[in-house]
Amino acid sequence: MNRATRFWRSTVGKKIVMAVSGIIMIGFLILHAAGNLQIFESSAKLNTYSAFLHGPANELLWVVRIVLFVAVIAHIVSAYQLTMLDRAARPVPYAQKKLQAATIGSRTMRVGGVLLALFIVLHILHFTTLTLQPAPMAAGDVYGNAIASFRIWWVTAFYVIAMIALGLHLYHGAWSSARTLGFEQGHSDPFHRPVAVTLAVLIWAGFTIVPVAVFFHWIS
Numbered sequence: 001m002n003r004a005t006r007f008w009r010s011t012v013g014k015k016i017v018m019a020v021s022g023i024i025m026i027g028f029l030i031l032h033a034a035g036n037l038q039i040f041e042s043s044a045k046l047n048t049y050s051a052f053l054h055g056p057a058n059e060l061l062w063v064v065r066i067v068l069f070v071a072v073i074a075h076i077v078s079a080y081q082l083t084m085l086d087r088a089a090r091p092v093p094y095a096q097k098k099l100q101a102a103t104i105g106s107r108t109m110r111v112g113g114v115l116l117a118l119f120i121v122l123h124i125l126h127f128t129t130l131t132l133q134p135a136p137m138a139a140g141d142v143y144g145n146a147i148a149s150f151r152i153w154w155v156t157a158f159y160v161i162a163m164i165a166l167g168l169h170l171y172h173g174a175w176s177s178a179r180t181l182g183f184e185q186g187h188s189d190p191f192h193r194p195v196a197v198t199l200a201v202l203i204w205a206g207f208t209i210v211p212v213a214v215f216f217h218w219i220s
């Protein structure tokens, strides 16, 4: 067995793969949320940014897409295998479950992860391929597409709910990755996780403000 296979077969190896792939996705989310916030500047600013990504920076965009795709698959496969190992280690559930340092984030990691995977698929079909058009949308007009979509209450509600799931997932995930990689100590008080809380709140707010602002006509 070579070193890579031995690493992947170990529980610690899978946890490290989960942590590193999670951190890669957090990096993408920060850039994506920052890009989206240009909607508050002007329609030209956002559409020019999108045209730049799809034009001169297209090769870079493809590199990002491939890295993200690999990260998502690695994250899902390691999460699934860790869940299976966890179940195999304790086929009979605890009579009384006493979780250490459990938060709503940690208790909803699996269901939240599945919801987020579903969100990503629907989101790409919505904004990237324009396959799902809750309102008429046009290629190249990201600004117009966002305005048309988020004026619809159920589209905004869907995104707002998905971003709550994202925030909770990030809160536990960021802390857990930091612990796996040894940056953070295992503190049992959920409020003693400044980096995880700051990251989760900033990313959640950075995304949520866009559909909410469009829906309430703060931008038009």
Ligand code: HEM
Residues within 6 Å of the ligand: 032, 036, 050, 051, 053, 065, 116, 120, 123, 124, 127, 128, 142, 146, 159, 163, 166, 207, 208, 210, 211
């Ligand atoms: C309110 C929240 C969000 C809004 C308003 C939003 C908006 C957008 C828009 C407008 C695009 C198309 C950009 C373009 O074609 O130039 C896009 C693409 C994308 N978004 Fe989001 N996004 C949000 C949240 C997220 C989240 C949470 C994720 C990941 C978990 C995500 C992942 C992606 C991906 C993977 C693409 C495709 C990029 C590509 O390959 O071209 N988005 N988003």
